[in-house]
Amino acid sequence: MQFPDSFTARMQRLLGSAYPDFLNALQQAPPVSIRVNKAKTSLKPELMPVPWAEAGYYLPERPLFTLDPAIHAGAYYVQEASSMFVEQALKQCVDLTQPIHVLDLCGAPGGKSTHLASLISDDSLLVANEVIRSRASILAENVAKWGSGNALVTSNDPRDFSRLPDFFDVMVVDAPCSGEGMFRKDPQAVVEWSEENVKLCAQRQQRILMDVWDALKPGGLLIYSTCTWNEQENEENIAWLAQQEGAESINLQFDPSWGVEQTELQGVKGYRFYPHRVQGEGFFMAVMRKQGDAEEVIHGKSRKKKYKLTPAGKKEKTLVENWLEQPEQYTFLQYGEVISALPENLFEAADEVYQNLYVLYAGIELAEVKGKKLKPLQGLALSQHLNKDAFEVADLNLDQALRYLRKEDINLGTNGNDWLLLQYNGLPLGWAKQIGNRMNNYYPKEWRIRMELPTDLPEGVLKFNA
Numbered sequence: 001m002q003f004p005d006s007f008t009a010r011m012q013r014l015l016g017s018a019y020p021d022f023l024n025a026l027q028q029a030p031p032v033s034i035r036v037n038k039a040k041t042s043l044k045p046e047l048m049p050v051p052w053a054e055a056g057y058y059l060p061e062r063p064l065f066t067l068d069p070a071i072h073a074g075a076y077y078v079q080e081a082s083s084m085f086v087e088q089a090l091k092q093c094v095d096l097t098q099p100i101h102v103l104d105l106c107g108a109p110g111g112k113s114t115h116l117a118s119l120i121s122d123d124s125l126l127v128a129n130e131v132i133r134s135r136a137s138i139l140a141e142n143v144a145k146w147g148s149g150n151a152l153v154t155s156n157d158p159r160d161f162s163r164l165p166d167f168f169d170v171m172v173v174d175a176p177c178s179g180e181g182m183f184r185k186d187p188q189a190v191v192e193w194s195e196e197n198v199k200l201c202a203q204r205q206q207r208i209l210m211d212v213w214d215a216l217k218p219g220g221l222l223i224y225s226t227c228t229w230n231e232q233e234n235e236e237n238i239a240w241l242a243q244q245e246g247a248e249s250i251n252l253q254f255d256p257s258w259g260v261e262q263t264e265l266q267g268v269k270g271y272r273f274y275p276h277r278v279q280g281e282g283f284f285m286a287v288m289r290k291q292g293d294a295e296e297v298i299h300g301k302s303r304k305k306k307y308k309l310t311p312a313g314k315k316e317k318t319l320v321e322n323w324l325e326q327p328e329q330y331t332f333l334q335y336g337e338v339i340s341a342l343p344e345n346l347f348e349a350a351d352e353v354y355q356n357l358y359v360l361y362a363g364i365e366l367a368e369v370k371g372k373k374l375k376p377l378q379g380l381a382l383s384q385h386l387n388k389d390a391f392e393v394a395d396l397n398l399d400q401a402l403r404y405l406r407k408e409d410i411n412l413g414t415n416g417n418d419w420l421l422l423q424y425n426g427l428p429l430g431w432a433k434q435i436g437n438r439m440n441n442y443y444p445k446e447w448r449i450r451m452e453l454p455t456d457l458p459e460g461v462l463k464f465n466a
């Protein structure tokens with residue numbers, strides 16, 4: 001792999017005598033890692049753990065993930081290991097037992113959003129945002145598959161968040177960057193790299209940070225990250241923010257054997273990931289605390305009386321209530337034909353988000369009203385809070401599961417007129433409607449597997465027991 005001269009010169013300056021090791025690591029195959037959804041599976045895989053992430057594991061090789069139904073069920077997410085370091089910032093700096101408001105500003109495809117969803121409490125709110133609409137749909141899909149039920153997926157420009165002053169306790173800005181850390185995984189990133197682009201990225205990152213800063217509560221935490229190594233987009237930007245806003249740099253504690261490199265510029269600390277030191281791609285992260293006292297801001301106090309969210313009708317609520325475990329913890333909402341559920345304590349905060357942002361997906365989408373009947377929705381099938389006992393459930397083998405996920409007609413030899421929840425290894429995949437001895441496949445068209453199935457189907461990536 002040939003790198004631009006100025007990139008090489010900078011990396012030589014940054015790494016000194018370790019530069020040949022770095023170069024050598026860039027020629028190796030990138031490690032493959034996943035993060036397991038512990039709310040969906042009790043499995044502890046016999047795999048090497050990612051040291052800084054409780055549910056992170058390395059795989060010995062890259063399987064054909066598409067052919068593993070468990071990934072479609074949201075039982076795990078394929079995520080680059082270095083970026084799982086965000087977990088350390090959350091665990092070390094935030095009381096995760098308390099209800100908090102968290103923003104993942106640059107969210108698609110959803111690695112950090114699904115990770116955050118696993119770390120925060122059920123009564124905390126996650127706003128997973130992605131400005132680019134087509135990418136926001138992918139984010140919504142991954143958030144729905146993860147199934148936490150306390151996330152809102154929005155598609156807004158960072159500047160729109162100024163409409164929510166002092167709203168978030170934690171903000172993750174995983175900024176669009178020049179992508180040097182992805183050179184090994186994505187040769188196109190090398191082609192697109194230039195000093196000019198580094199400069200443009202750094203300026204755009206400053207703009208993004210300024211645009212969202214007001215939405216962070218006094219005393220709130222900013223987790224800033226990029227997948228690049230140049231200082232302009234990393235330490236220099238964070239030092240600039242500290243100077244502009246008087247934000248305090250937060251120091252993280254970790255085992256030196258992890259290989260994470262700590263840097264400091266003007267008293268501001270950053271954490272660097274290099275492929276010759278960690279099993280992961282290039283990554284940078286810094287943690288800052290906004291000045292002020294968090295106690296000054298009271299959550300959930302709405303200044304307005306008129307809500308945008310509409311509670312579901314009594315009749316509809318009664319019909320869907322037992323579809324969730326612990327329904328008493330939810331408020332049931334209806335917009336148009338869709339009935340959804342949100343943790344009850346999040347109603348005010350979610351309404352505030354609805355008043356000010358474009359919301360694509362919210363909470364648990366439970367059902368669509370079809371005349372006098374209700375059609376269960378995909379969000380319910382994949383929810384961590386689904387009450388399976390409320391439905392007729394059918395187990396699929398690997399071949400049937402993949403055909404179902406391809407949206408093919410499958411025949412299980414059943415007879416009836418009910419909705420069927422289809423599952424693989426105990427993991428719900430979606431719905432089918434029985435019509436006598438036929439069955440209609442209700443898997444979402446946009447999510448379907450498009451590849452042809454091989455004749456020899458591989459085993460799943462992991463043996464999941466739900």
Ligand SMILES: C[S@@+](CC[C@H](N)C(=O)[O-])C[C@H]1O[C@@H](n2cnc3c(N)ncnc32)[C@H](O)[C@@H]1O
Pocket residue numbers: 083105106107108109110111112113130131132135157158174175176177204208
């Ligand atoms: C590094 S990626 C995010 C990866 C994601 N956090 C994850 O863990 O899966 C950066 C994201 O920022 C989005 N983006 C691009 N321009 C942006 C802008 N001006 N403001 C905010 N986000 C932007 C990109 O579309 C992209 O999805």
